[in-house]
Amino acid sequence: MTESDLISVVDYARASADKSKDEHTVKDQRRVNELTAKRLGCKIVARFADNDKSAMKDGVIRDEFEEMLGVLRTGQLADGTRVMGCIVVADDRLVRRTGDYERFVDALTFEEGRVYADARGFKDLYSEDVESMGLMGAVISRMEIKKMRRRAREWHRARAREGNILPGNRPFGWLEDRKTLHPVEAPLLRQAALRVLAGGSVTALCNEWQRKGVKTPRGNDWVHVSLSRVLKNPRLCGWRMIRGELIMDDRGEPVSGQWEPIITPGQWQALHAIFAERKGKVIDRFGGDQGQLPRDFREHSYLLSAIARCGVVLDDGTLCHRPLRAGQVTNADYHRYLCKAPAIGGCGRLTRRGDVVDEFVTEAVLAKLEERTTGPTDVGPWLGERELEMKQEQMRELRLRFAKHTISNTLFFTEVERLEPEIQQLRADQERFNLTAQRAAQDLTAIRRRWYSETDEDRLDLSQKRGYIREALHAVIVHPAGKGRRPFNPDLLELVWRE
Numbered sequence: 232m233t234e235s236d237l238i239s240v241v242d243y244a245r246a247s248a249d250k251s252k253d254e255h256t257v258k259d260q261r262r263v264n265e266l267t268a269k270r271l272g273c274k275i276v277a278r279f280a281d282n283d284k285s286a287m288k289d290g291v292i293r294d295e296f297e298e299m300l301g302v303l304r305t306g307q308l309a310d311g312t313r314v315m316g317c318i319v320v321a322d323d324r325l326v327r328r329t330g331d332y333e334r335f336v337d338a339l340t341f342e343e344g345r346v347y348a349d350a351r352g353f354k355d356l357y358s359e360d361v362e363s364m365g366l367m368g369a370v371i372s373r374m375e376i377k378k379m380r381r382r383a384r385e386w387h388r389a390r391a392r393e394g395n396i397l398p399g400n401r402p403f404g405w406l407e408d409r410k411t412l413h414p415v416e417a418p419l420l421r422q423a424a425l426r427v428l429a430g431g432s433v434t435a436l437c438n439e440w441q442r443k444g445v446k447t448p449r450g451n452d453w454v455h456v457s458l459s460r461v462l463k464n465p466r467l468c469g470w471r472m473i474r475g476e477l478i479m480d481d482r483g484e485p486v487s488g489q490w491e492p493i494i495t496p497g498q499w500q501a502l503h504a505i506f507a508e509r510k511g512k513v514i515d516r517f518g519g520d521q522g523q524l525p526r527d528f529r530e531h532s533y534l535l536s537a538i539a540r541c542g543v544v545l546d547d548g549t550l551c552h553r554p555l556r557a558g559q560v561t562n563a564d565y566h567r568y569l570c571k572a573p574a575i576g577g578c579g580r581l582t583r584r585g586d587v588v589d590e591f592v593t594e595a596v597l598a599k600l601e602e603r604t605t606g607p608t609d610v611g612p613w614l615g616e617r618e619l620e621m622k623q624e625q626m627r628e629l630r631l632r633f634a635k636h637t638i639s640n641t642l643f644f645t646e647v648e649r650l651e652p653e654i655q656q657l658r659a660d661q662e663r664f665n666l667t668a669q670r671a672a673q674d675l676t677a678i679r680r681r682w683y684s685e686t687d688e689d690r691l692d693l694s695q696k697r698g699y700i701r702e703a704l705h706a707v708i709v710h711p712a713g714k715g716r717r718p719f720n721p722d723l724l725e726l727v728w729r730e
């Protein structure tokens with residue numbers, strides 16, 4: 232992480248007038264704030280502090296708190312330095328008089344994307360979840376938060392709805408005007424999106440980009456967080472999203488921006504579904520939920536690491552079943568899979584030459600995939616279309632009546648709260664459907680060529696291959712072959728297929 236990636240914040244400290252209740256001087260609090268900032272990837276660009284005691288003594292109100300509110304509202308210091316949030320030791324440091332909390336939240340949430348943190352970590356002041364807000368939540372009633380949040384959003388949305396290009400850093404893939412596609416970055420980004428759609432891993436892409444010297448617009452190396460953030464952004468297909476919600480027009484359709492898109496809305500929806508599903512789940516080629524799977528957190532160097540499992544029968548009659556680890560064999564051009572030593576959780580009684588196992592499993596999976604290409608690839612139309620249209624029409628009607636004051640506030644919000652989750656549910660369903668359609672349309676006929684190719688642009692990398700294998704197989708159980716050197720026996724490999 233470089234200096235420019237840090238979030239610019241201010242901090243606030245307050246020494247209470249009642250010394251007996253106060254364990255922290257301003258200096259102490261500032262030290263804690265510094266640690267908090269460092270831990271959370273923030274940098275403090277200005278510091279505010281009030282001293283209740285001296286304020287009383289001098290008869291002067293040193294209102295740095297008020298000054299800070301001004302800074303937070305405008306989002307910048309007098310010299311133009313951007314301010315994206317505030318750090319304190321604890322909520323109670325902000326209290327000076329009634330109404331301070333409200334005004335603080337109001338100033339901080341005046342724009343989207345600001346952060347607030349205390350010594351325990353970030354707190355979401357945009358959230359309606361009062362429970363998680365602690366003291367803040369106790370003071371501000373639910374409705375008040377809603378009101379402030381709505382006001383801040385409306386401000387932002389009003390601009391977004393016009394499809395205006397908002398100020399900020401140049402997004403990767405576009406030129407400085409933020410509209411025209413970048414001749415080098417746009418194709419790269421499109422390729423990356425397609426790779427992930429085809430089951431590729433983001434980490435593998437980052438590694439490739441690092442090798443090629445592809446940098447972020449700020450000149451940094453790509454890492455998993457930054458690249459997945461870019462791929463999750465609907466900007467790719469011309470849409471806008473604020474805090475996880477797509478910006479819709481009055482007809483309930485996503486608003487298209489003024490910039491050139493890199494992929495189609497259908498492709499983006501499929502990507503979005505992939506990221507949503509990756510939060511711990513894997514879905515098969517036809518969109519079915521295959522339940523929890525261990526995530527591929529890191530880029531594996533071998534085809535079957537963590538997929539191949541030990542088939543040794545232990546003394547108590549159970550199968551060892553531990554995932555095998557892989558390693559290069561010294562002075563040989565092949566690797567082997569082996570069960571970890573008992574000290575680190577395996578039985579240590581199995582080892583198998585890796586290249587032959589990989590080849591056998593690859594051929595089995597390829598045969599299965601090729602079989603599929605003869606099956607139906609047309610998934611038909613999405614059946615929720617009509618229902619989604621109806622719900623969106625209802626929402627539009629509600630908004631119109633609300634605008635004309637022919638409906639009460641209470642009724643309006645009750646209805647909106649009922650409709651919104653239903654529409655979200657349908658949209659999520661539509662996304663999953665698009666993902667299925669995308670995958671079904673994928674050309675599997677060339678898979679063998681792409682699998683073994685070393686040079687073709689569309690060759691599969693290891694993470695994509697692992698993706699196909701994990702999609703096809705639950706596991707490969709490697710059964711023991713007995714003592715001594717023996718020829719490779721495929722019967723000792725048990726392929727556990729997903730159906």
Ligand SMILES: [Zn+2]
Pocket residue numbers: 541542543551552553570571577578579580581
């Ligand atoms: Zn074992």
